[in-house]
Amino acid sequence: MSQYPWHTSHFSCLTRAIMSQLDQPEIGRQYRHMSWNVFVSRRIPTEGMDLLRQSGAEVRLHDEESPLPRNELLAQLRSCDGVIIGGGERVDAEFFDAAPKLKVVSCLAVGYDNVDLAEATGRRILVTNTPDVLTDAVADLTWALILGVARRVVEGDRLARSGKWRGLSPTLLRGVDVAGKTLGIIGAGRIGAAVAKRGTGFSMRLVYVARSAKPEMEALGGRRVTFDEILRESDFLCVHVPLTPDTRHLFGEAEFRKMKPTAYFINMARGAVVDEAALVRALRETWIAGAGLDVYEHEPQISPELLPMPNTLLLPHLGSATVETRRRMSIMAVENLLAVLDGRPCPNVVNPF
Ligand code: DGY
Numbered sequence: 001m002s003q004y005p006w007h008t009s010h011f012s013c014l015t016r017a018i019m020s021q022l023d024q025p026e027i028g029r030q031y032r033h034m035s036w037n038v039f040v041s042r043r044i045p046t047e048g049m050d051l052l053r054q055s056g057a058e059v060r061l062h063d064e065e066s067p068l069p070r071n072e073l074l075a076q077l078r079s080c081d082g083v084i085i086g087g088g089e090r091v092d093a094e095f096f097d098a099a100p101k102l103k104v105v106s107c108l109a110v111g112y113d114n115v116d117l118a119e120a121t122g123r124r125i126l127v128t129n130t131p132d133v134l135t136d137a138v139a140d141l142t143w144a145l146i147l148g149v150a151r152r153v154v155e156g157d158r159l160a161r162s163g164k165w166r167g168l169s170p171t172l173l174r175g176v177d178v179a180g181k182t183l184g185i186i187g188a189g190r191i192g193a194a195v196a197k198r199g200t201g202f203s204m205r206l207v208y209v210a211r212s213a214k215p216e217m218e219a220l221g222g223r224r225v226t227f228d229e230i231l232r233e234s235d236f237l238c239v240h241v242p243l244t245p246d247t248r249h250l251f252g253e254a255e256f257r258k259m260k261p262t263a264y265f266i267n268m269a270r271g272a273v274v275d276e277a278a279l280v281r282a283l284r285e286t287w288i289a290g291a292g293l294d295v296y297e298h299e300p301q302i303s304p305e306l307l308p309m310p311n312t313l314l315l316p317h318l319g320s321a322t323v324e325t326r327r328r329m330s331i332m333a334v335e336n337l338l339a340v341l342d343g344r345p346c347p348n349v350v351n352p353f
Contacts, residue, residue, distance in 0.1 A: 035056060036082055037080050039082075041089050042064065042066075044108060067089060085115075105128070106128045107333070109130060113243035129348055133329055135191050138191045145268070146236050149264050150175050150236070176262070180204070182205040182234050183195075183236050185206070186208070192208065197216075200220055231255055239267045242269070260288070262289050266291070267294065280306060283311060284309070293314050294316075
């Protein structure tokens with residue numbers, strides 16, 4: 001028996017939702033006669049797997065939450081027509097060299113900075129992502145970080161469980177108000193706008209940075225400002241830009257030094273948008289008040305200096321991690337993959353050619 005938990009495809013129980021989709025004759029027709037060879041790099045929600053298996057594809061699944069060692073991942077690719085990338089696996093020239101039949105890389109994520117798009121395009125391999133379906137989940141968790149750092153929720157939880165709490169005290173674990181403060185959004189796309197929308201419920205001033213004025217931000221009372229202004233004005237500065245060569249290390253020492261000493265930095269985007277060593281310094285030397293982080297420069301490694309800091313709230317890249325959202329993402333990732341393999345239009349191709 002194999003050393004690894006590969007699950008070769010066979011028909012398994014379908015959810016009612018998927019059943020009803022597959023019962024539709026036009027969709028059934030689309031998925032008939034396929035014998036694509038597909039590798040799924042991590043465990044994904046059952047609904048996505050069921051849809052994939054029902055397509056008739058020959059499916060191998062790395063049924064774990066942790067990634068495969070690189071050499072074992074590469075060894076799985078030789079016969080693949082399509083791959084679903086469930087985590088941040090590096091998809092680069094070496095990956096493509098190991099997959100001579102590959103036609104599509106379907107990322108179960110909105111971000112695809114782990115994929116070398118130029119290399120994929122050069123080899124006529126389409127890359128897809130899962131936008132929109134995760135917007136609310138990521139915006140909600142951004143707010144969990146904002147409120148968590150502002151009101152010292154994790155410290156409070158620890159104290160409550162410690163047996164050391166001596167009762168209500170006027171000076172105990174005081175946080176800061178959120179209402180009336182300035183919310184800064186860098187990256188006013190779908191997620192940034194959803195975070196801003198939630199901010200109106202907290203009576204916040206809204207400032208944002210974008211290449212052009214964004215009607216949805218303006219409608220919320222948002223004011224477009226320069227990068228320098230947002231650094232200087234924000235009380236809660238939220239980052240929602242994709243990682244690109246232009247945004248790598250967008251935040252370093254110079255930027256943190258411009259922020260208010262009372263400001264909180266919230267990163268739900270990608271770790272490498274921030275020079276993490278500079279952030280550590282900014283927090284240690286109180287150039288800023290605190291940080292809420294879901295992503296890290298060298299995931300899954302987190303700078304060890306961050307771990308004991310009480311003014312940080314650290315999450316393990318959970319932005320879109322709700323049952324409903326991950327279910328939708330898994331179905332969308334499978335639909336993207338099948339559409340490309342089947343030669344049907346796919347709205348979520350990020351490198352159309
Ligand atoms: C994404 O979709 O890019 C998220 O970071 C994954 O949760």
